[in-house]
Amino acid sequence: MTVRWEAPAPSDGFSITHYHLSSEPVISDLPKSVSTTGPITVADVNPCTSYVFTVRAYDANMHIASDPTSSEVFETSALVRTAVEGLSVTNVDPRTQSLSWKNASLSCPFFYRIQYWPDGFDQEKKVLIAHSSVTYTSVDSLKPETLYHYQIQAIASPGLIEGPMSTEVTMRTMSEKPNAPTKVTVEQTVNRDVGQINLTVRWEAPAPSDGFSITHYHLSSEPVISDLPKSVSTTGPITVADVNPCTSYVFTVRAYDANMHIASDPTSSEVFETSALVTNEIREQKQAQFRSTELKSWRQYKYEVQLISGDQYSKPSVIEDCTTAPEPVAPSYLSQLLQLGFNLTMPTVTGSTISLNLNLDALQTTDMENLTLRVQPKSELNGIPEVFSDNVPDAQSWEDRKRTGKGPWDILISTSRMRSVSQQTHSIVLGEPQCNTSEYCKSVPLYVMLALVNSCMLALVGLAALFFFRQPKQLPVATVNAPVENKPPEVITPIILDEPNIPVESFAVPIDEFPNYAQQCLEPNDKTLENQYAKIQAASAKNEANGILTKNDASSANNRALNRYKDILPFGSKVLTMDRKTVRFIATQAPLENTFGDFWKMVLDQDVSIIVMLTNLQEAGVTKAHQYWPPDERETKIYSSNGTDIAVTLRSEISEEDANTHRNSVCIVRKFSVVSAAESNVVTVTQLHFINWPDHGSPTVTDFEQLMKTFHQLQRNTKSGDKVTLVHCSAGVGRTGTFITADILLRCLKAGDRWVDIGGIVQNLRLCRMCMVQKSNQYEFLHQYMAKMIDESK
Structure with a gap:
């Protein structure tokens, strides 16, 4: 440091002989007295220290000093002399590495700056900042099996003085899975004395995988051997006793790291x-049974028995024959067939008649005696019957019905003696001409059943699903609010043919005209979309009021505590039972704390690969969802469902930045490892969390476009396009319905559909779950979004 000052103005009678110097804090090498005004240089002062220097003029002849003059506070800069030492890297998991180093122990305030980059990409260095009090950190979201370079330096204040970079260290990330075992072999031992075959399975341990520690091996076989241990700690040999003779077996082995919950490839x-x-002991058995399978009903089969030993054949036995019994039509098949008939040829409903055009030729088999249709006014029923069985009242003819004025009547559709006129018998008009003025022949709600009678038994069959005039196209949507403890017996539910109700118009618009149509409808004073939405609301309310869609199960005393909102409940026929080959989405509420385990069990059972979350945990100070996953990365939480533990580990949490605009992300992507105690396979589940959607409102089109792009990218990355996606917001209807509708629209656009029918899609979704697309502004938003997607596709 160099100190200077100016001499004072002359003072009458005084003669300045020298100057006194001092500092705060004291600098031992600072001269206390000098004869000039400087400059005075002091070497090797303390860094990052505030100094004040004071100077007095002194007259040695009169021994009198002037008043002191002080400098302003001067802070020396920081000083970092040496590089940070001891930098080392270790692997934590396939996408995470841990760094540690020695404390820099600087006298000035400082922090650590860490830079890292994958091998060959030194122009894409990323930076981490660490506090001076820590000597370790972790780096996540890395690529497996990639060499990474690391350097660290200390940066001190004031002045943000950068110290020298440390020595560069490198470490390759782990592979995603441990190496698989090799050379799985099988040997057999035959003990003819006791009539037993034993199999011995061996394999070789896998080559060491950096970062993994194999704790045990998972074993399985096809077909299943109940005595085969599912988990062993050694590479064998494993002996399984008394397996089936002349049976083909395949054994599968996986190496497993229990510390990281990761299994190798099989x-x-x-x-x-x-x-x-062939045992050495000759046994005699007087009677044996053989159960043949996959026989056709109402067929004659012939049987003979022959003994074979080695290449020796006995004479065949006497031929016996037996005729199989007729097989009743299964309710599920009959429901499918009748439903398909209604879909292809819709009933014609007028003010006084219902015309049915039933194409049931698939039931015209040689073993069917009679095919009848049962009809009854809904007004005579005490609610919709859940199950029809043999105690249904005996059938009556139309003449009996006219005489009694009550009860169902049967209409003969077909018999084995009238095959030639089967098509004519399938066209039925209810309401004319025989009963134009009768109360029970007016356009009241009817339920329809089929009764199939064959020569051996009577099977009264209804339908397994409700009939609607519009079905969702190619998109079954299963919904879940509450787990079903016991699977109910197969029920037979009637088809409802309602009176002429509020007409459901088609809202379809040619795709080429849709952008202009949407622009006009979205004008402030235009009521088109508002009127459409009102019709959708009215039709939904009508379906519920008529008992077509019921919520009895969800509102029962046993299930009330499982519902997040008392006014948003799943329909009884739509609780999660589905065909995974056709279902694309599960729509559900955000799980409650008492259903976390059931939620994750559903994710495993239904092979869900992506969860789309469209709500924040808290919105405007109100809890909209409970956090059903671990809060910290690499943390594992245990959830329970019906006594089975499910372990969920948060592997990573990344904010997805818009690659085009580099805007702050509106999406968070979390990856979980999920494993059930009942199974050994670890499943990867990805959660896409969209954080910019207001409750009962709509996001911006730009944010929503980023959401959909991220969703489809995740489907491609995880190869889950054919798997089920679970979607939830808070109640699982408004934002959830909007997202699912948007995805349907995009797929229709990609498939080249020439019409856009947003209203029709919303109506179909509401047959699966109430209030889908809950608010009119969400309905308007779908038009705005679809118009932009069409414009961008041109």
């Missing part, structure tokens, strides 16, 4: 067929 043996078994 390694399977070649197909091993056990030999035939």
Whole structure:
């Protein structure tokens, strides 16, 4: 440091002989007295220290000093002399590495700056900042099996003085899975004395995988051997006693790291067929049974028995024959067939008649005696019957019905004696001409059943699903609010043919005209979309009021505590039972704390690969969802469902930045490892959390477009396009319905559909779950979004 000052103005009678110097804090090498005005240089002062220097003029002849003059506070800059030492890297998991280093122990305030980059990409360095009090950190979201470079430096204040970079260290990330075992072999031992075949399975341990520690091995076989241990700690040999003779077996082995809950790829043996078994002991069995399978009903089959030993054949036995019994039509099949008939040829409903055009030729088999249709006014029923069985009142003719004025009547559709006129018998008009003035022949709600009678038994069959005039196209949507403890017996539910109600108009618009149509409808004073939405609301209310869609199960005393909102409940027929080949989405409420375990069990059972979350945990100070996942990365939480534990580990949490605009992300992507105690397979589940959607409102089109792009990118990355996606907001209807509708629209656009029918899609979704697309502004938003997607596709 160099100190200077100016001499004072002359003072009458005084003669300045020298100057006194001092500092705060004291600098030992600072001269206390000098004869000039400087400059005075002091070497090697303390860094990052505030100094004040004071100077007095002194007259040695009179021994009198002037008043002191002080400098302003001067702070020396920071000083970092040496590089940070001891930098080292270790692997934590396939996408995470841990760094540690020695404390820099600087006298000035400082922090650590860490830079890292994958091998060959030194122009794409990323930076981490660490506080001076820590000597370790972790780096996540790395690519597996990639070499990463690391350097660290200390940066001190004031002045943000950068110290020298540390020595560069490198470490390759782990592979995503441990190496698989090799050379799975099978040997057999035959003990003819006791009539037993034993199999011995061996394999070789996998090559070491950096970062993984194999704790045990998972074993399985096809077909299943109940005595085969599911988990062993060694590489064998594993002996399984008393397996089936002349059976082909395949054994599969996976290496497993229990600390990281990660299993290797499976390694399977070649197909091993056990030999035939002929015991040394001759046994006599007077009677044996053989159960044949996959026989056709109402057919005559012939049987003979022949003994074979080695290449020796006995004479065949006497031929016996037996005729199989007729098989009643299964309710589910009959429901499918009748439903398909209604979809292809819609009933014609007028003010006084209902015309049915039933194409049931698939039931015209040789073993069917009679096919009848049962009809009854809904007004005579005490609610919609859940199950029809043999105690249904005996059938009556139309003449009986006219005489009694009550009860169902049967209409003969077809008999084995009237095959030639089957098509004519399938066209039925209810309400004319025989009963134009009768109360029970007016356009009241009817339920329709089919009764199939054959020569051996009577099977009264209804339908397994409700009939609607519009079905969702190619998009079954299952909904869940409450778990079903016990699977109910197969029920037979009637088809409802309602009186002429509020007409459901088609809202379809040619795709080429849709952008202009949407622009006009979205004008402030235009009521088109408002009127459409009102009709959708009225039709939904009508379906519920008529008992077509019921919520009895969800509102029962046993299930009330499982519902987040008392006014948003699943329909009884739409609780999660579905065909995974056709279902694309599960729509559900945000799980409550008492259903976390059931939620994750559903994710595993239904093979869900992506969860789309469209709500924040808290919105405007109100709890909209409970956090059903671990709060910290690499943390594991255990949830329970019906006594089975499910472990959920948060592997990573990343904010997805818009690659085009580099805007702050509106999406958070979380990856979970999920494993059930009842199974050994670890499943990866991805959660896409959209954070910019106001409750009962709509997002911006730009934000929503980023959401949909991220969703489809995740489907491609995880190869889950054919798997089920679970979607939830808070109640699971408004934002959830809007998202699902948007995805349907995009797929229709991609498929080249020439019409856009947003209203029709919303109506179909509401047959699966109430209030889908809950608010009119969400309905308007879908038009705005679809118009932009069409413009961008041109």
